[in-house]
Amino acid sequence: MKYICDVCGYIYDEELGDPDNGVAPGTKWEDVPEEWVCPLCMVGKEQFSQQ
Amino acid sequence: MNDAIKYVGVNDRALDLFEGQYIIPNGISYNSYIILDDKVVIMDTVDKRAKDEWLKNVKEVLKERQPDYLVVSHMEPDHCSNIKTICELYPEMKIIGNVKTFTMMKQFFRDFSFEDRQIVVKENDTLQLGHHTLRFIMAPMVHWPEVMVTHEESEKILFSADAFGKFGALDADEDWACEARRYYFNIVGKYGLQVQALLKKASTLDIKMICPLHGPILKDNLSYYIDKYNIWSSYQYEDRGVFIAYASIHGNSEYAAQELAKLLKDKGVKVAISDLSREDQAEAVEDAFRYSHLVLVASSYDGGVFTPMEEFLAHLKAKNYQNRTVAFIENGSWAPSALKTMKAFIEPLKNITIIDKSITIRSTLSDENKEELKELAETLL
Numbered sequence: 039m040k041y042i043c044d045v046c047g048y049i050y051d052e053e054l055g056d057p058d059n060g061v062a063p064g065t066k067w068e069d070v071p072e073e074w075v076c077p078l079c080m081v082g083k084e085q086f087s088q089q
Numbered sequence: 090m091n092d093a094i095k096y097v098g099v100n101d102r103a104l105d106l107f108e109g110q111y112i113i114p115n116g117i118s119y120n121s122y123i124i125l126d127d128k129v130v131i132m133d134t135v136d137k138r139a140k141d142e143w144l145k146n147v148k149e150v151l152k153e154r155q156p157d158y159l160v161v162s163h164m165e166p167d168h169c170s171n172i173k174t175i176c177e178l179y180p181e182m183k184i185i186g187n188v189k190t191f192t193m194m195k196q197f198f199r200d201f202s203f204e205d206r207q208i209v210v211k212e213n214d215t216l217q218l219g220h221h222t223l224r225f226i227m228a229p230m231v232h233w234p235e236v237m238v239t240h241e242e243s244e245k246i247l248f249s250a251d252a253f254g255k256f257g258a259l260d261a262d263e264d265w266a267c268e269a270r271r272y273y274f275n276i277v278g279k280y281g282l283q284v285q286a287l288l289k290k291a292s293t294l295d296i297k298m299i300c301p302l303h304g305p306i307l308k309d310n311l312s313y314y315i316d317k318y319n320i321w322s323s324y325q326y327e328d329r330g331v332f333i334a335y336a337s338i339h340g341n342s343e344y345a346a347q348e349l350a351k352l353l354k355d356k357g358v359k360v361a362i363s364d365l366s367r368e369d370q371a372e373a374v375e376d377a378f379r380y381s382h383l384v385l386v387a388s389s390y391d392g393g394v395f396t397p398m399e400e401f402l403a404h405l406k407a408k409n410y411q412n413r414t415v416a417f418i419e420n421g422s423w424a425p426s427a428l429k430t431m432k433a434f435i436e437p438l439k440n441i442t443i444i445d446k447s448i449t450i451r452s453t454l455s456d457e458n459k460e461e462l463k464e465l466a467e468t469l470l
Contacts, residue, residue, distance in 0.1 A: 075229065076229075079229060079230055080189055080230065080235070081229045081230055085282065
């Protein structure tokens with residue numbers, strides 16, 4: 039599954055994760071920590087939508 | 090400001106266009122502050138245009154003291170331009186920012202290394218200065234990713250970055266709301282949701298004074314300013330009334346716009362009107378958000394809509410225009426094309442109510458058009 043940042047369009051892909059920011063590949067969206075933010079524009083998970 | 094908090098910002102009355110597009114008849118201020126305690130902090134730098142005056146202000150306040158920290162709230166060049174200069178002047182000074190601040194600092198200052206003096210903070214980190222304590226609060230996308238605000242706990246001051254900013258030098262004799270509103274909608278307007286998130290965080294803080302990066306320090310009746318920000322960022326209208334924006338080639342569309350304005354005024358409706366070809370488009374964007382109703386009046390042009398209107402619509406779309414009632418009047422002498430072009434911009438926007446009956450003028454107002462204008466005035470408000 040992929041989730042898109044409503045603000046800047048960054049896509050979180052569960053398959054790829056966000057290893058630069060401590061989220062391992064394969065991490066499900068619901069398991070991404072609540073304090074994780076969009077690596078491009080810094081907004082929180084609540085401003086992402088399922089793609 | 091007081092014995093411990095000093096203003097070291099600079100008025101710029103010579104700049105004609107802020108951020109390359111906004112006219113500023115009364116200039117702008119680049120605000121910067123110094124906190125003098127056991128530790129000394131500089132809150133942000135200023136635009137490169139204001140470097141000399143700022144450095145003079147900083148040195149006058151510091152006297153023989155050395156600054157311990159520079160807090161960087163925002164990396165836009167009108168605030169960050171002198172980071173390298175001040176770092177070179179005070180080699181012991183540390184820089185406080187978040188992860189994103191330093192990513193951008195590297196981009197803006199490619200020939201200068203900050204690594205040995207950077208202090209990376211995150212949400213709610215605090216810094217003790219002596220009597221004063223700074224708390225850092227992230228404000229992503231208000232209106233850049235790295236933006237953070239700082240709460241000084243002992244004097245209850247919010248250093249609010251670009252939030253609560255205003256066009257105009259500090260000595261400009263003008264109303265706060267008008268130029269703060271034009272600043273807000275044109276610069277921050279797209280990010281209402283992010284401003285709401287910041288206001289929510291701010292509501293948990295004890296605030297007696299707001300120190301923005303542009304415009305006056307806000308001390309009295311803070312709820313007035315916070316209420317305005319709450320209305321603006323939640324896309325509610327501020328005034329029930331009609332804003333008429335027109336783009337007219339030969340004056341016939343303008344005449345129709347003025348006739349509608351008269352009809353509405355006669356009914357006692359609050360009306361604002363703007364010639365998009367000649368008047369400040371940023372002011373028109375401000376009024377579009379300010380009023381509950383918008384009427385777009387434009388000539389057809391090259392199979393689309395007259396260009397000044399197209400530009401205005403592009404601004405509205407970019408700023409997340411929403412939650413309003415919109416009516417259309419087009420003019421066209423042979424194959425009217427303005428209406429469909431205007432609708433194509435407005436229809437996809439959120440929570441827009443479109444007045445069903447649009448008016449099509451063929452060159453000049455017909456008797457039927459005059460009746461349609463009366464009907465529209467009745468329908469609108």
